[in-house]
Amino acid sequence: MxxxxxxxxxxxxxxxxxxxxxxxxxxxxxxxxxxxxxxxxxxxxxxxxxxxxxxxxxxxxxxxxxxxxxxxxxxxxxxxxxxxxxxxxxxxxxxDLVPVLAGRFIVHGRHHRGRVPANKLGIEIEAALAFGTGHHGTTRGCLLLLDHVLKAHRPRRVLDLGTGTGVLAIAAARALHGAVLASDIDPLSVKVARENARLNQTGHLVQTIRATGFSAPQFARRKPFDLVLANILANPLRQLATPMARHLAPSALVILSGLLTHQVSGVIAAYRARGLVPLRHLRIAGWSSLLLRYTR
Missing domain, CATH: 3.30.70.260 (ACT domain)
Incomplete structure (x- = not known):
């Protein structure tokens, strides 16, 4: 870099x-x-x-x-x-950051390469001006919920919406040994996510695209998704509720984060109106992460 x-x-x-x-x-x-x-x-x-x-x-x-x-x-x-x-x-x-443990995943920098325990999936994130190193409560919440989901499910069509550094897409691709679509509105984030996917030997599995919402044609080609990860912010998450529901498979699981605790009820209401019901709610350092299931 x-x-x-x-x-x-x-x-x-x-x-x-x-x-x-x-x-x-x-x-x-x-x-x-x-x-x-x-x-x-x-x-x-x-x-x-x-x-x-x-x-x-x-x-x-x-x-x-x-x-x-x-x-x-x-x-x-x-x-x-x-x-x-x-x-x-x-x-x-x-x-200088300490590696972050989240279930089976451990997010680390270059200096901790080679120190990942054998029973963990290491995700090395290179430094970049993009959100999501694993040290923020929202990213860790998403990883913990992803780990929970993968104990009982093997989703085949996975989307990481608002990928940032690509950490969630890489985690899903490594755990599932399957393809993941990763999108971001910021071209720098797309570039960083692509580089990090290659660094973690998942470049052939993670397709990174620049897109606003669900506007890109790749979403229509890859849907219906049975797992969506969206670590963004409360307002855009509310706005994305309707288009997201249109891209979900029956019984799909959705992980949402980037929410301050007082914003959770409004986001849940927006998604419940589109047929998604909350299953789990994690609170880490003042931030909330949600797991929901699509019921339509």
């Missing part, structure tokens, strides 16, 4: 993993998609270090206010803003 231009960085430390997750979740929800890459990792003395990288100079007052709301005045006052020279900065940041 090539080096990026000089980037702008905001960094600070906080005293606990729970507090770090709360801050990262608030920043992820508040910043525009693609505006920043955010990473958190444990440092010496059980302090957690949070780093944000921006392509453009950030509004320091706004960032400070977001951190203050999530972590208090003392942490916000200690934010350090600087500019770093051109290099593969996201790759360097993600290499």
């Amino acid at each position: 090539t080096s990026t231009p000089s980037t702008h960085r905001a960094s600070f430390a906080i005293g606990s993993e729970q507090a770090a997750r709360r801050v990262v979740d608030l920043l992820t929800e508040s910043l525009l998609e693609g505006e920043a890459a955010i990473a958190a990792f444990e440092g010496p003395g059980e302090r957690w270090h949070i780093t944000m990288h921006f392509a453009e100079p950030p509004d320091q007052a706004s960032i400070g206010e977001l951190v203050r709301l999530a972590a208090g005045d003392d942490v916000a006052r200690d934010i350090a803003f600087d500019t770093i020279e051109a290099r593969d900065w996201v790759k360097t940041t993600l290499d």
